[in-house]
Amino acid sequence: MSEKTSCLLRVCALLLLLFGQSLQGPPSFSVDYKDDCFRKDGQRFRYISGSIHYSRIPRVYWKDRLLKMYMAGLNTIQTYIPWNYHEKYPGQYNFSGDRDVEYFLKLAQDIGLLVILRPGPYICGEWDMGGLPAWLLSKKDIVLRSSDPDYIAAVDKWMGKFLPMMKPYLYQNGGPIITVQVENEYGSYFACDYNYMRHLTKLFRSHLGDEVVLFTTDGAGLNFLKCGSIQGLYATVDFGPGSNITAAFEAQRHVEPHGPLVNSEFYTGWLDHWGSRHSVVSSAYVAKSLNQILSTGANVNMYMFIGGSNFGYWNGANSPYAAQPTSYDYDAPLSEAGDLTEKYFAIQEVIKMYRKIPQGPVLPSTPKYAYSTVTMKKLQTVSDALEKLSYSGPVKSIYPQTFIDLNQSLGFVLYRTTLPVNCSSATPLSSPLNGVHDRAYVSVDGVAVGILERNKAITVNVTGKAGSQVDILVENMGRINYGRGINDFKGLVSNLTLGKELLVGWTMYSLSIDEAVGQGLLWETTSTQTQPPQSASLSLPTFYGGSFTIPDGIPYLPEDTYVKLPNWKKGQIWINGFNLGRYWPDRGPQVTLFVPANILSTDAPNNVTVLELEGASCNSQPCTVEFTTTPILNATVQPEYEQHRRLSAKEDLL
Ligand SMILES: *[C@@H]1O[C@H](CO)[C@@H](O)[C@H](O)[C@H]1NC(C)=O
Numbered sequence: 006m007s008e009k010t011s012c013l014l015r016v017c018a019l020l021l022l023l024f025g026q027s028l029q030g031p032p033s034f035s036v037d038y039k040d041d042c043f044r045k046d047g048q049r050f051r052y053i054s055g056s057i058h059y060s061r062i063p064r065v066y067w068k069d070r071l072l073k074m075y076m077a078g079l080n081t082i083q084t085y086i087p088w089n090y091h092e093k094y095p096g097q098y099n100f101s102g103d104r105d106v107e108y109f110l111k112l113a114q115d116i117g118l119l120v121i122l123r124p125g126p127y128i129c130g131e132w133d134m135g136g137l138p139a140w141l142l143s144k145k146d147i148v149l150r151s152s153d154p155d156y157i158a159a160v161d162k163w164m165g166k167f168l169p170m171m172k173p174y175l176y177q178n179g180g181p182i183i184t185v186q187v188e189n190e191y192g193s194y195f196a197c198d199y200n201y202m203r204h205l206t207k208l209f210r211s212h213l214g215d216e217v218v219l220f221t222t223d224g225a226g227l228n229f230l231k232c233g234s235i236q237g238l239y240a241t242v243d244f245g246p247g248s249n250i251t252a253a254f255e256a257q258r259h260v261e262p263h264g265p266l267v268n269s270e271f272y273t274g275w276l277d278h279w280g281s282r283h284s285v286v287s288s289a290y291v292a293k294s295l296n297q298i299l300s301t302g303a304n305v306n307m308y309m310f311i312g313g314s315n316f317g318y319w320n321g322a323n324s325p326y327a328a329q330p331t332s333y334d335y336d337a338p339l340s341e342a343g344d345l346t347e348k349y350f351a352i353q354e355v356i357k358m359y360r361k362i363p364q365g366p367v368l369p370s371t372p373k374y375a376y377s378t379v380t381m382k383k384l385q386t387v388s389d390a391l392e393k394l395s396y397s398g399p400v401k402s403i404y405p406q407t408f409i410d411l412n413q414s415l416g417f418v419l420y421r422t423t424l425p426v427n428c429s430s431a432t433p434l435s436s437p438l439n440g441v442h443d444r445a446y447v448s449v450d451g452v453a454v455g456i457l458e459r460n461k462a463i464t465v466n467v468t469g470k471a472g473s474q475v476d477i478l479v480e481n482m483g484r485i486n487y488g489r490g491i492n493d494f495k496g497l498v499s500n501l502t503l504g505k506e507l508l509v510g511w512t513m514y515s516l517s518i519d520e521a522v523g524q525g526l527l528w529e530t531t532s533t534q535t536q537p538p539q540s541a542s543l544s545l546p547t548f549y550g551g552s553f554t555i556p557d558g559i560p561y562l563p564e565d566t567y568v569k570l571p572n573w574k575k576g577q578i579w580i581n582g583f584n585l586g587r588y589w590p591d592r593g594p595q596v597t598l599f600v601p602a603n604i605l606s607t608d609a610p611n612n613v614t615v616l617e618l619e620g621a622s623c624n625s626q627p628c629t630v631e632f633t634t635t636p637i638l639n640a641t642v643q644p645e646y647e648q649h650r651r652l653s654a655k656e657d658l659l
Pocket residue numbers: 099100101102103104
């Protein structure tokens with residue numbers, strides 16, 4: 006080969022390389038208003054997506070769940086970003102461990118899944134306060150989700166931190182994120198503040214650039230789209246299997262005459278509330294409706310594809326106050342524990358008709374193991390353990406303060422005062438303005454006397470001498486996440502009365518129970534104080550502890566499991582310091598809590614700590630907690646607690 010030809014060849018090769026690259030171009034994702042579709046790298050594209058919330062799944066299981074979603078035939082996932090999960094106190098950010106959203110995005114991309122990002126700031130999602138940080142309420146009259154300057158300042162600061170982190174993960178920058186949602190179902194909120202939505206649009210654009218597809222999601226009705234959709238953001242709708250698909254997409258078309266049809270939340274199941282029946286939606290019903298949606302050529306995201314768990318205190322609530330349980334199973338195609346269900350395969354069958362799905366076996370469900378029953382020993386009461394639980398020490402004030410006044414968001418606060426008068430006969434201790442948010446365990450001189458509960462019980466009768474100590478442990482059962490009620494203050498949010506007198510002179514203990522449990526402080530000494538006898542049905546809020554070892558010689562252990570608390574009433578349970586969530590078998594429908602294997606140890610005894618709020622009925626025999634391989638999420642609910650109306654659509658929650 007002459008030097009000349011070789012040189013020519015090299016020039017050709019270079020030209021080819023340049024030409025080839027420009028043909029392919031940089032990655033792009035856009036809305037095509039002419040052909041009514043999305044375009045990915047210039048090609049017509051339709052997503053079939055599923056929702057997964059990393060905040061409800063331990064990090065070690067993210068890959069397993071994402072792979073299962075990929076194998077079902079999804080090409081995309083959708084996730085919410087709960088702001089309050091990442092910014093616990095103003096300016097204190099956490100993106101590590103289970104909160105490492107960047108790692109989650111990388112995993113999705115490695116597996117071959119695209120991502121629809123829903124950073125809020127408000128997310129709803131059956132998550133405490135719809136993802137808004139409770140510390141926003143330190144301005145008492147703040148109008149959340151509006152142009153309120155204090156709200157906007159906090160949003161700007163948070164998004165100024167978070168959105169730049171996401172920029173490298175946008176599709177056009179080589180990442181998996183194809184679209185980004187602004188706000189969430191804003192048209193269902195009373196404020197209808199277009200300036201707020203315009204502000205968010207500018208904010209998102211300024212951090213993410215002009216190219217990314219920004220969108221909104223609203224209920225599929227003109228009444229929702231009126232305040233929810235805004236110029237510059239692509240409007241999409243959400244609706245479940247019971248809906249009239251034609252009518253639903255007509256609503257979208259009303260505001261977006263051209264562009265892709267999108268159902269951003271197609272409900273595969275539904276949420277639960279304590280005291281209401283477990284929601285189930287049949288696979289056949291979901292599959293049939295999914296098929297109809299896909300046959301129109303629409304894009305769809307299944308909400309949820311896997312629900313997971315509200316570990317700790319993260320569940321939300323609806324209004325009139327009804328808290329959601331720990332499990333967020335949602336009757337989704339992958340169970341709370343990531344198990345394959347009949348619905349998973351029914352959906353996979355439908356997807357198969359529309360796109361080539363990956364070949365090969367689906368990862369199996371994770372096996373479960375029933376560890377031995379744990380005998381629980383009484384450790385100490387909350388009142389006895391106050392010094393360990395409240396290192397900041399008490400705050401004193403004439404009238405009661407709320408959690409936020411006390412710089413606490415979640416969990417429990419102990420309110421203490423004394424009886425101002427002799428109550429020789431039963432005297433009503435009341436919250437006349439229904440200001441116990443949400444449940445309070447009342448004792449007088451160390452004897453449990455009753456429970457106050459938001460909307461349900463505003464009075465307990467007490468007896469005692471003037472000067473007797475009144476302890477009221479108030480539980481935050483989860484902030485309202487939907488509607489007007491999201492400014493959901495916790496604690497004693499109004500005054501209590503005793504007979505005709507106002508109770509004053511409060512000492513309030515902000516409780517760091519999780520820290521104390523994590524450090525094993527409650528196990529150090531067991532209570533030596535003799536307690537006054539309690540009634541048969543109610544005792545003081547008390548910690549219990551017990552441990553179990555994982556049997557030797559079984560190489561595949563530890564495995565996942567479910568824990569149940571048969572004779573217990575209501576409380577919180579930790580294993581090795583990990584807060585599994587709330588249990589309330591007394592009210593149902595959830596009876597078992599998911600225990601992921603990653604919190605268990607084979608090297609040391611596993612420590613179970615329980616805070617029982619009402620009294621375990623195991624006075625004659627020792628109290629135990631039990632492990633089981635089968636979840637129970639649908640136990641019979643006592644009729645008195647059954648909600649009068651059964652909620653099955655967003656409209657019903659208004
Ligand atoms: C951040 O979150 C991770 C995961 O939940 C947790 O392990 C860690 O302790 C948190 N860090 C701080 C400083 O709170």
